[in-house]
Amino acid sequence: MTTDSCTTVNIRAIPEADIDQALDLSYLVFHVKASEKARQHDRDILLGSARTGAYDGDRLAGQIAAYPLTLSVPGNRLPCAALDFVSVAATHRRRGLLTSMFDEVWRGCADAGQVLSCLWASESAIYGRYGYAPAGETCQIEIDSSRPLALRIAPDSRPLRLIDPADAPALAGPLFDAHLAHRAGRVVRDEAWWRTHVLHLEGDDDDDDDDEGFGPPRVVVLGAPGEPVGGYAVYRTRGPGESPGAVLVRELEADGAPAAAALWSYLASIDLTATVRGPFRPADDPLLLLAADRDQVRATRREPGLWIRLVDVRAALTARSWAAPVDLVLDLGDTAVPANAGRFRLTAGPDGSSWTPTDEAADLTLDVRELAACYPGGTRLAHLVYAGLVTEHTPGAARALDAALATEWLPATGEY
Structure with missing residues (x-):
């Protein structure tokens, strides 16, 4: 336990008995009204994290949770502390709490052998002074699917089939794992990570996508049953109504350009939809080169993606x-x-x-x-x-x- 520059505040580990207090602080700071299902999801994340708190008496005034995961880097995979629930109560700002808590986080990373730390920044101005920087950019791709998708190459001829999303970790997981070496910044997944962070089959039912009227996750794979999957897409759809019908692509992986062409062509051909949106695509997504008409396929937004910190x-x-x-x-x-x-x-x-x-x-x-x-x-x-x-x-x-x-x-x- 350490004491920060304000002598009434102690920096120490958050015990399991204070998990609900930690959730309340996070929801207060981030202005969240969480359902019980979402709260249980967040509780599970905190239980699996190293938790550092700033206590004013017996009340939490600040916190950082460090969730252990493995991140792909060029040529390797390294242990990483993924930060979440980073928050300081408005009553305790500008008193050095965040800096004091980060000092404890670095010590915890050293003890756990975590070479890197990462986070998804809600306020990017904060984290640069703690040594974090964007690990790369993501872009949002939008396709005008009111007409057939025009591509410069022929799509892969292997069959496409819809599968039960619960089967995606077993069927699509090997392709994702094989591609970990291709791009840095990716999280090494187990089945639980697939279900909660990719498929969103469990956890937060207050997802922003639900507010836009999108339905449950769907998974399409390229390849006949019993053959290795040559590509897959995780997506959700919204039919026409107050807003035009649309397809939201959470993830798309392919073993080559023809496979990617087959998946994007499928997504752009779904009935009663006029737009395909991929919010978090790589900045060098091959679709931007494959498109025969760049007025039909546009990168509408580029922004920093995952932030990383070299701890060691x-x-x-x-x-x-x-x-x-x-x-x-x-x-x-x-x-x-x-x-x-x-x-x-x-x-x-x-x-x-x-x-x-x-x-x-x-x-x-x-x-x-x-x-x-x-x-x-x-x-x-x-x-x-x-x-x-x-x-x-x-x-x-x-x-x-x-x-x-x-x-x-x-x-x-x-x-x-």
């Missing part, structure tokens, strides 16, 4: 894969986790990497936040130099590090 910089850098050799000295700043800060030589390449302290002159000076932005391959260091956020002391150093960090596909996280 050395472990994170030496665990990922590298696309090209690089040998540079980085002067890294990290006010929240001092063990990460200092001057280090990064020697890396396809055969491995090392991160060792050095007194040599720095090639680049940057903060851990900027390193986190570049780490999964979605942000170019040269752009951060141009923006004045990274200092390049040796000409070409940023370009060399970009080449080493490069990935074939941009990082993306579909869960929301």
